Amino acid sequence: MTTVLKRLATICTASALLSAPAAAGEIWISNEKDDTLSVIDTETLEVTRTIEVGERPRGITFSKDHKVLYICASDSDTVQVMDPGTGEILHELPSGEDPEQFVLHPDNRHLYIANEDDAITTVVDTETRQVVAQIDVGIEPEGMAVSPDGTIAITTSETTNMAHWIDTETQTLFANTLVDSRPRHAEFVKDGTELWVSSEIGGTITVFDVETQTEKAKIGFDVANMHPDRVQPVGFEFTAGDTHAFVALGPSNHVAVVNAETYEVEDYILVGRRVWHMDFNADRSRVFTTNGVSGDVTVIDVASRKPVKTIKVGRFPWGAAFRPTE
């Protein structure tokens, strides 16, 4: 165990050092209706590879050392583990039925998986490839997050409209907090002191104080010439230092830039149709959004907050994950 940890620590340090020059990298995109992944070079902004995977790939995430990629193959009812270098599937993990989204625990070992059809969160040990726990949550679990210290996992449930707080020690719920309709995505920020949860139909992001699990702020959106019904916050990610959040607003076809200190929306950026999730490149100077309906990825320059390129990928791009390549 200790040797494993030591090895991990070495790898992490090594990769952190390597990625410091902040150059080459790839954004991996899951194409939900094509059963493929598109790999985009973050420098050339071209698709360099298209890789076939299991049915209906949605959530994707790399191990902390970027040595393997985990893929929720929702309709294959499995999590596939891929060698991102070769694109080969190494093995599959038991995932429970219809895995949609997941998050990797900071221990780099346990995956917390939302089983959308089953109202369950499944915890899988990626080393033993065994299910460690299954936790009953609300209907249509979707958004997943783990606190940076690893003590709390979050599942949001779309029809129950809650964030479920899981004690990762006991794998049991210790709080259930209501949010607005159809919560989609959750992230811990500011060293785990805040939890942000987006509500697609409610049209808001709820900010929780993690210590008390109470609502601290609610962020609304107002896109010019767009009825509020169409402004549907889904995925979001934070810039370096958690100063700003980029929030995908679904069928309004815009990404909002939210000041994470004041909770004010500073900008709206036009992207492709039904923008869904996103990830940043190595130095977080660019963000790549998946646009489900238009089947493309918009590249946004973070400093100028302007879209710089649209890249065609597969049908219904869903998830996005970055990996450094040198």
Add this chain to the structure above:
Amino acid sequence: MWRHAIKAGAAVLCLTVALPLRAETRADIAHLIVAQPAPPVLSNLDPDPADLGAAGAALGVEDTTTTGRFLGHSYSLDTRRVAVGDDAVAAAREVLAETRLLLIAAPAETLTAIADLPEAQGALLFNVGAPDMALRGEDCRANLLHTLPSLAMRSDALVQFLVRKRWDKVVMIAGSHPRDRAFAAALERSLTKFGLTLAARKDWVFDADMRRNAAQEVPLFTQDFGDHDVLLIADETEDFGRYVLYNTWLPRPVAGSEGLRPVAWAPVVEQWGAAQLQGRFEDHAGRKMQSEDYAAWAAVRAIGEGVTRTGTADPDSLRAHMLSDAFDLGGFKGRPLTFRAWNGQLRQPIPLVHPRALAAIAPLEGFLHQRTELDTLGLDAPESGCAGFAR
């Protein structure tokens, strides 16, 4: 298990709470299903399922109970059936003595009679079966909400599609059942509303069996329509419409009760997370979800949303919450669903479907409204004629 219980007719289903309780709130919901005489139809291909509507309500309770167990809220469903010829109003009186939250699938005149009962005052009723415009207009009631779309919402949705496609030469065949007549009238109203005119209308008068004669009769019947872009069918009892497709004199699309249909729900709705609801329903009921199931599901979910947000099952508090800006319901149609404050109709997008796919969803792009585009469908505040809804 659920289905057996419902078929038994009057089983009270109560799901217990497994997690730490807060303030215990209990919402007892009843679903009154009044059987209506089914007119004879030419084909027996698609009989109505025995649990039509009931299965939707049961799934709604299941969905809502999952939320409730995290909050200490519990829900029960009591499904009561009234046979053809039995006294539906008396049955309603009995149910209202036990619960104040009632879903009703019944003809319009039965609905208003129930809503006017002394026992129904202070109760909250949901129309989950009658599409009549008058119920959203001059016959509206303050204690009656509607989760099934009105005929006007459906016909407006279809005519928006015709306008978008520039199919402006429109003809129609209407059946003779009162439901056919009502839908035909709604279609004509919508054509006028969106600036189209009906070039010709013919009434379906055949009494021969069209399974043998359609190929011979329908071309002749449609020959004298003259040129047109689209043929509308008003055949809400699904009697003759299915035999018109591909048998018309001119090769033209068919829409209305057949062909491209404006509906509350259909098995082909799959976007906006709808695949999840479809999957849950099919697991639960062993068949596909239909419009009446959706209306009953939405009514229970609206109650659940109200109880979840207000922490009470008191009908007046729930009604006030449902009509307020704080209410919205995730209905798997891509937009939040809300209730119209002037007549209690649930605002909702209307899918335009054929048996294999969703062709479009109304409101269509370009149909604007100062409040919400959803209000381009159905009776708007100034025209509804509903005076008795506001309290």
